[in-house]
Amino acid sequence: MTEKALRLGTRRSKLAMAQSGQVAEAVSQVTGRPVELVEITTYGDVSREHLAQIGGTGVFVAALREALARGEVDFAVHSLKDIPTTQPDELVVAAIPVREDPRDVMITRDALKLTDLPRGARIGTGSPRRMAQLNAYARSHGMDFETVPIRGNIDTRIGYVTKGDLDAVVLAAAGLNRVGRSDEVTDFLSVDTVLPAPGQGALAVETTADNAELIAALAELDDLFTRAAVTAERSCSPPSRPAAAHPWARSPISWPTGGLSRKCACAASSGRPTARRWCSCPPPVPYLRRTRRRWRSVANSPPRCSRRARPV
Incomplete structure (x- = not known):
């Protein structure tokens, strides 16, 4: 007897369908069950208004999360940069696959x-x-x-x-x-010219927190280095001025690391271009370093904050 297909919620755009199709194939290999793509139209897809006027990239996520909450789909795929940093208690990001080029x-x-x-x-x-x-x-x-x-x-x-x-x-x-x-x-474009959005290039596979069996299966797709890197990028407050003029953009480190629930007011936000000591708000997490040819995660924490640059 053929097992019931898993339902994957996705936006209708060509890009969303392509990346959801890649995740569906991987999930099917892990679980041995067929995966059916369920197309969902979000307000961001039908509105022609500028994103800043309709709530930013979060409008692409809301409809998929509502479908998850209603039980219409079993899991959903988002571009990680579109997900608000505050995670609802009833949902969990069960997997963040290997990241694409973030530039x-x-x-x-x-x-x-x-x-x-x-x-x-x-x-x-x-x-x-x-x-x-x-x-x-x-x-x-x-x-x-x-x-x-x-x-x-x-x-x-x-x-x-x-x-x-x-x-x-x-x-x-x-x-x-x-x-x-x-x-x-x-x-x-060099990161010294345009600094990528936190989490850009990564996907988030989200499901309900009470679906333990599916969470365990999706965990097979999780890439720990990618998860650590994007967590570090999303954990600190963004700069209040254009990032191209910000000290972060001139550092060999793309984003400073920070705690999972604490904001950082460290060397990067002090406005001193020569500041190279990054806040290590506990718990320390790996950060993303740019080498000549590629991006890679470095699994050690930076030095602790100096007296002039301390976490708040």
């Missing part, structure tokens, strides 16, 4: 780099974070370009460039890799 990338007309864009170029992005950092970069380097808020899926956003409406668009490398369009990238 932001640019697709431009005529295969230009960011530094080669002509004066007055128009760059499209749906992220206030990217917009703020690009504007800060332009001011600090004497460049003249305009950032334009856009919405839509990957095809729509790239279409703005191919049709000539925009000179460039900024997207996440992870998304393009998952849909097989990474060959269209013309420029990988």
